[in-house]
Amino acid sequence: MPTAANRVATFGTTIFTEINDLAARHRAINLGQGKPDFDGPSAVVAAAVRALQSGQHNQYAPGPGLPALKQGIATHAAAHYNLDIDPDAGVIITAGATEAVFASVLGLVDPGDEVIVIEPFFDSYVPNIIMANARPVYVPLHPPDWTFDPDELRQAFSARTRALILNTPHNPTGRVFTLEEMILIAELCIEYDVTVIADEVYEHLVFDSARHIPMAALPGMFERTVTIGSLGKSFSVTGWKVGWVYGCPELVAGAARAHQFITFAVNHPAQEAAAFALSLPGTYFEELQAMYAAKRALIMQGLTAAGLKARAPEGTYFVMADFSDVFDGDDIEFAQHLTEKIGVACIPPSPFYSPEHAHIARKQARFAFCKSDDLLKQAGEKLAKLRGQPV
Numbered sequence: 001m002p003t004a005a006n007r008v009a010t011f012g013t014t015i016f017t018e019i020n021d022l023a024a025r026h027r028a029i030n031l032g033q034g035k036p037d038f039d040g041p042s043a044v045v046a047a048a049v050r051a052l053q054s055g056q057h058n059q060y061a062p063g064p065g066l067p068a069l070k071q072g073i074a075t076h077a078a079a080h081y082n083l084d085i086d087p088d089a090g091v092i093i094t095a096g097a098t099e100a101v102f103a104s105v106l107g108l109v110d111p112g113d114e115v116i117v118i119e120p121f122f123d124s125y126v127p128n129i130i131m132a133n134a135r136p137v138y139v140p141l142h143p144p145d146w147t148f149d150p151d152e153l154r155q156a157f158s159a160r161t162r163a164l165i166l167n168t169p170h171n172p173t174g175r176v177f178t179l180e181e182m183i184l185i186a187e188l189c190i191e192y193d194v195t196v197i198a199d200e201v202y203e204h205l206v207f208d209s210a211r212h213i214p215m216a217a218l219p220g221m222f223e224r225t226v227t228i229g230s231l232g233k234s235f236s237v238t239g240w241k242v243g244w245v246y247g248c249p250e251l252v253a254g255a256a257r258a259h260q261f262i263t264f265a266v267n268h269p270a271q272e273a274a275a276f277a278l279s280l281p282g283t284y285f286e287e288l289q290a291m292y293a294a295k296r297a298l299i300m301q302g303l304t305a306a307g308l309k310a311r312a313p314e315g316t317y318f319v320m321a322d323f324s325d326v327f328d329g330d331d332i333e334f335a336q337h338l339t340e341k342i343g344v345a346c347i348p349p350s351p352f353y354s355p356e357h358a359h360i361a362r363k364q365a366r367f368a369f370c371k372s373d374d375l376l377k378q379a380g381e382k383l384a385k386l387r388g389q390p391v
């Protein structure tokens with residue numbers, strides 16, 4: 001009997017699909033997957049409609065991406081981070097950031113190489129590394145502050161280390177890595193000649209005094225970093241699946257070679273609209289941050305009132321909460337209980353860990369707050385029921 005390949009034999013259904021199904025079955029308020037329940041800016045949607053109707057943009061876009069969008073990404077990197085990106089050779093457009101990470105791993109890592117991943121990690125990283133026949137090496141973040149132990153980080157590096165995948169602002173913990181943490185990572189990458197695949201898709205979702213620091217902007221890092229960005233996160237259009245890789249042309253060329261044979265080219269009308277989106281004034285990002293700061297306050301209030309120990313995220317639209325005061329089981333059991341009995345869906349973080357470290361998140365749940373204020377308030381009311389229940 002023909003069977004599926006061994007390469008994918010260990011891959012289960014993603015936790016996002018599982019929780020979406022569970023939430024739908026129980027008609028729960030879904031604070032699981034990071035998917036806004038509101039639309040992107042109407043001017044950006046209108047730009048997509050114009051592109052669809054122009055009669056000019058319904059055939060293949062250039063494989064590496066639309067020149068106007070690549071220029072927009074280079075201009076954005078210069079304006080926000082003072083990075084000098086070649087809009088032609090230093091940028092490619094991908095089918096979302098998920099493809100950007102995969103193309104980068106395939107294009108920059110050889111079979112047998114080791115790739116360092118920080119736990120909890122976004123769930124596609126490790127399958128990407130496995131599909132590249134490379135080996136993941138794990139460095140856990142430790143609650144409640146979700147910091148790494150510098151010695152554990154140092155021990156993960158060896159002569160076999162080819163790359164490190166860094167996600168800041170960090171999903172699912174909401175950490176924004178500090179300059180000190182970034183410099184330690186950078187120094188080790190320089191010492192061991194390691195490439196950084198920097199997933200910075202939540203770059204504009206930072207709160208209070210937190211500042212996003214791009215890895216590529218640190219001394220000595222530009223030539224060893226590819227940076228990944230996402231239209232979906234910054235413009236609330238996750239369904240368009242438009243992402244990108246930018247950085248020094250030698251490394252971007254590796255990702256570009258892989259990208260040609262993964263998706264070839266990305267949705268053309270969406271790229272036209274993405275170029276328009278990136279031309280919006282910088283005040284757009286300030287308004288986005290203010291909107292999310294208010295949503296963060298709402299979810300924090302709901303979680304705290306329900307007896308969960310939630311850590312206010314410095315970035316992203318996720319919050320991690322420790323439920324040990326209100327529920328006795330593990331994170332998977334809690335997510336099931338919360339969805340089925342309380343009517344709110346969340347993501348259990350253990351699938352974002354290697355089996356040896358999954359215990360770290362045993363008492364944690366991730367809540368997405370990229371939802372209408374009304375829905376967040378309703379979720380808060382439902383969560384309050386947790387308090388009255390026996391632990």
Ligand code: GLN
Pocket residue numbers: 016032033034035098171
């Ligand atoms: N980034 C989103 C999240 O973490 C999910 C994306 C996906 O489902 N692949 O919730």
